[in-house]
Amino acid sequence: MSDLQKIPATIVTGFLGAGKTTLVRHLMQHANGRRIAIIVNEFGSLGIDGDTLKNCGIPGCEEENIVELANGCLCCTVADDFLPTIQALIDRPNPPEHILIETSGLALPKPLIKAFNWPGIRSRVTVDGVVTVVDGPAVAEGRFADDPEAVAAQRAADPSLDHDNPLAEVYEDQINAADLVVVNKADLLDAAALSALRAQIATQLPRAVKVVATREGALEPTVLLGINAAAEDDLAARPSHHDAEDGAHEHDDFDSMLLVMPEFASPEALMTRLQAAAEAHDILRLKGFVRIAGKKARLAVQGVGRRFRHSYDTDWVDSREGHLVVIGETHMDREAIAKMILG
Numbered sequence: 001m002s003d004l005q006k007i008p009a010t011i012v013t014g015f016l017g018a019g020k021t022t023l024v025r026h027l028m029q030h031a032n033g034r035r036i037a038i039i040v041n042e043f044g045s046l047g048i049d050g051d052t053l054k055n056c057g058i059p060g061c062e063e064e065n066i067v068e069l070a071n072g073c074l075c076c077t078v079a080d081d082f083l084p085t086i087q088a089l090i091d092r093p094n095p096p097e098h099i100l101i102e103t104s105g106l107a108l109p110k111p112l113i114k115a116f117n118w119p120g121i122r123s124r125v126t127v128d129g130v131v132t133v134v135d136g137p138a139v140a141e142g143r144f145a146d147d148p149e150a151v152a153a154q155r156a157a158d159p160s161l162d163h164d165n166p167l168a169e170v171y172e173d174q175i176n177a178a179d180l181v182v183v184n185k186a187d188l189l190d191a192a193a194l195s196a197l198r199a200q201i202a203t204q205l206p207r208a209v210k211v212v213a214t215r216e217g218a219l220e221p222t223v224l225l226g227i228n229a230a231a232e233d234d235l236a237a238r239p240s241h242h243d244a245e246d247g248a249h250e251h252d253d254f255d256s257m258l259l260v261m262p263e264f265a266s267p268e269a270l271m272t273r274l275q276a277a278a279e280a281h282d283i284l285r286l287k288g289f290v291r292i293a294g295k296k297a298r299l300a301v302q303g304v305g306r307r308f309r310h311s312y313d314t315d316w317v318d319s320r321e322g323h324l325v326v327i328g329e330t331h332m333d334r335e336a337i338a339k340m341i342l343g
């Protein structure tokens with residue numbers, strides 16, 4: 001089968017909360033009837049992203065077009081989860097015209113790109129492009145940078161050490177794999193900061209790759225799809241911190257917990273607690289759905305670092321309880337965070 005007949009797949013990667021789901025949603029909204037299947041993967045056992053997409057009401061986001069892999073990071077479960085999933089998609093009587101894969105924010109893209117070389121997959125699907133979504137203000141604030149003094153001290157003890165900041169390693173692997181970098185949340189940066197950030201990212205990229213800035217992931221499908229990269233043929237150009245271990249790695253720098261949420265009197269009562277917890281603790285990501293007294297609809301809550309958003313979405317089904325997923329580094333104080341949120 002020639003490349004022209006292979007089904008193109010786009011990998012959307014980027015750190016926790018960068019705006020991957022927002023970008024996928026915008027893309028689906030502008031898909032113009034193109035048959036796109038979505039595979040969505042999350043760190044943490046609750047499928048919030050899949051749920052958000054299935055309930056967004058956009059044509060194409062119906063349940064049968066969205067496959068959730070909510071059990072660990074795609075990069076570590078490629079053989080068990082990803083390969084059978086993509087195989088099933090391409091074996092459908094009416095296979096998708098394009099496949100979108102949204103990785104978890106902690107996933108390293110390279111093992112996933114490699115999977116497209118597996119027999120049975122290689123001849124039928126190709127990686128059209130790796131789109132790396134970057135949280136503009138978070139990078140500009142130095143969230144993914146090392147503390148030079150801490151690195152020097154740790155290197156003295158262990159010369160093989162790369163980074164003192166585990167976020168830096170994931171971020172660099174995601175940038176290194178990119179065929180297109182999307183600097184998202186441009187609304188939170190002024191023109192000078194944005195242009196400095198673009199220059200900084202250009203120096204970090206291992207090869208010439210287009211960098212585009214946007215807000216709310218609002219890019220035309222023509223920018224995101226049809227890159228024609230065949231990334232699976234081009235692995236050497238995408239260096240990873242885990243190349244020496246042949247992709248093997250742990251996610252033990254990060255931790256997640258699931259909180260069963262009581263009903264809150266108002267969104268404000270909830271947000272006050274969440275904001276206080278985020279100020280006091282280094283929470284990387286917080287998301288879920290919470291019950292608000294007197295409301296039929298569930299309150300969708302999204303937190304990235306200290307920034308929060310909330311809005312009502314679909315009605316609760318039966319008497320289901322609210323849940324929040326909290327993701328942080330391994331040393332996060334689970335008990336103290338839970339106490340601040342739950343009271």
Ligand SMILES: Nc1nc2c(ncn2[C@@H]2O[C@H](COP(=O)(O)OP(=O)(O)OP(=O)(O)O)[C@@H](O)[C@H]2O)c(=O)[nH]1
Pocket residue numbers: 014015016017018019020021022023049104105184185186187188214215216217285302303304308309
């Ligand atoms: N201010 C601002 N917020 C944004 C923008 N794009 C997305 N967000 C918000 O950022 C939060 C995270 O967005 P998501 O799209 O869920 O991010 P994600 O990368 O899918 O998150 P994970 O799957 O948890 O890694 C949400 O509250 C979004 O509404 C943007 O351009 N500007």
